[in-house]
Amino acid sequence: xxxxxxxxxxxxxxxxxxxxxxxxxxxxxxxxxxxxxxxxxxxxxxxxxxxxxxxxxxxxxxxxxxxxxxxxxxxxxxxxxxxxxxxxxxxxxxxxxxxxxxxxxxxxxxxxxxxxxxxxxxxxxxxxxxxxxxxxxxxxxxxxxxxxxxxxxxxxxxxxxxxxxxxxxxxxxxxxxxxxxxxxxxxxxxxxxx
Amino acid sequence: xxxxxxxxxxxxxxxxxxxxxxxxxxxxxxxxxxxxxxxxxxxxxxxxxxxxxxxxxxxxxxxxxxxxxxxxxxxxxxxxxxxxxxxxxxxxxxxxxxxxxxxxxxxxxxxxxxxxxxxxxxxxxxxxxxxxxxxxxxxxxxxxxxxxxxxxxxxxxxxx
Numbered sequence: 588x589x590x591x592x593x594x595x596x597x598x599x600x601x602x603x604x605x606x607x608x609x610x611x612x613x614x615x616x617x618x619x620x621x622x623x624x625x626x627x628x629x630x631x632x633x634x635x636x637x638x639x640x641x642x643x644x645x646x647x648x649x650x651x652x653x654x655x656x657x658x659x660x661x662x663x664x665x666x667x668x669x670x671x672x673x674x675x676x677x678x679x680x681x682x683x684x685x686x687x688x689x690x691x692x693x694x695x696x697x698x699x700x701x702x703x704x705x706x707x708x709x710x711x712x713x714x715x716x717x718x719x720x721x722x723x724x725x726x727x728x729x730x731x732x733x734x735x736x737x738x739x740x741x742x743x744x745x746x747x748x749x750x751x752x753x754x755x756x757x758x759x760x761x762x763x764x765x766x767x768x769x770x771x772x773x774x775x776x777x778x779x780x781x
Numbered sequence: 782x783x784x785x786x787x788x789x790x791x792x793x794x795x796x797x798x799x800x801x802x803x804x805x806x807x808x809x810x811x812x813x814x815x816x817x818x819x820x821x822x823x824x825x826x827x828x829x830x831x832x833x834x835x836x837x838x839x840x841x842x843x844x845x846x847x848x849x850x851x852x853x854x855x856x857x858x859x860x861x862x863x864x865x866x867x868x869x870x871x872x873x874x875x876x877x878x879x880x881x882x883x884x885x886x887x888x889x890x891x892x893x894x895x896x897x898x899x900x901x902x903x904x905x906x907x908x909x910x911x912x913x914x915x916x917x918x919x920x921x922x923x924x925x926x927x928x929x930x931x932x933x934x935x936x937x938x939x940x941x
Contacts, residue, residue: 590938594883594898597876600869603798604812670849691813692820700824 649705655712656730657685666709671702675712715749715758717766727758727766736760744776784835786823793836794819796900797843803895804847806862806884814850818843840900841910844892848911851888875936882932890925893918 648669655664657677664677672690679685692700693707703711715729727734729749739745740762747758757773760766767774784792794815801814818839829835862884871877883891892911896902904922908915929937 590940591898591901593875593879593936594894596872597879597883598799598803598895598899600871600876600880601795601799601802601811603794603815604808672850692817692824700821 653709653712656728658716658718658728659731659733661731666712668705668708671708673708673712715747715756715766715768717758717760719763725760725762727760729756729758746773782831783828784832786819789822789835789839790819792832793839796836797839799899800840800895801843801847802865803883803899804844804888804892805851808865810847810850814843814847817846837906840896844896844910848888848892878936879929879933882929882937885932886925886928890921890928893921894925894929897922 648667650665650667653664653666653675654661655675655677656662657664657679660680662677662679664675667674667676670690671692672688674686674688676684676686689711690708691703693703713730715727718724718726718728720726724735724737725740725745727736727747727749730751732749732751734747734749736745736747739747740760743762745760745762747760749756749758754770756768756770758766758768759774759776761776767778797818798811798815801811801818802808805811805814821842822835822839829838863881866877866881866884869877869880871880883894886894889911893907896907896910897904902910904915904918907913908918911918913921926937926940930939
């Protein structure tokens, strides 16, 4: 067996997750956002967060303090942004340091692709979130509201309308494969994570 | 010609993921790079010369996106790559050792090694994709092979 054959056999063990992109706001703005859930080492991330504004500035990033909703609790968080990617660092309701990251791309109407802007990332942080629990539960969170939709799925899809003040979000949730939302109408399940 | 996004994803997602993983050594990042790459493919409403051209374009985008990601400052806190290796189903124990040896190489070496041995790219193709000179790529490959030989010994042949 040659080195090439050995190499190809070894690396054929790698497979993509099988989940395709989450598409948001498609009907309104023609922009697609790719969302990311990052498992960041919380303690180390907090240390980075506390290292000072100069750190982010040194690498061309942006740092600011924001208020965000984390699963129904409003909290202060440090938001670092660089090249369309963000890290959000905060303390949870038990006072434990937490960190999450994300980012992605925006596609303009002419088809050009660019990094997300700071404003788009902040807007994204204010968008509905779906939590798939280890016990099989599925909960939609938006700002201070949480809806348990575990038993509401039909043919693997659940459509959720969630309101806050004068705003309404239409969330399409797949039982095992992510979600998409829009301000105007439900995103068809075949338009995301195909 | 052009493949639909679904066709392209079904055919090349694993290769794109493998290339991304070879660079960034992190499952979540490699999945993100895969998504980013296919998002760019969807957005780029362009015809290609062949399926090979599509594959080359996807791999080129993925490798460079992964390299960008490895330089992101927040990424210093990611889970170690060993965590993911333990989850992989290798055919033979030697495959696991080879995989781990490649992962232990410096980023430039393992990227060049991956494109050469897994994608069967020429030195010229690798140089073009990585924006490097051919002599530099040759050097990366040579040093990478030497390190692999030191680690794997008889499980890695002397070759060019």
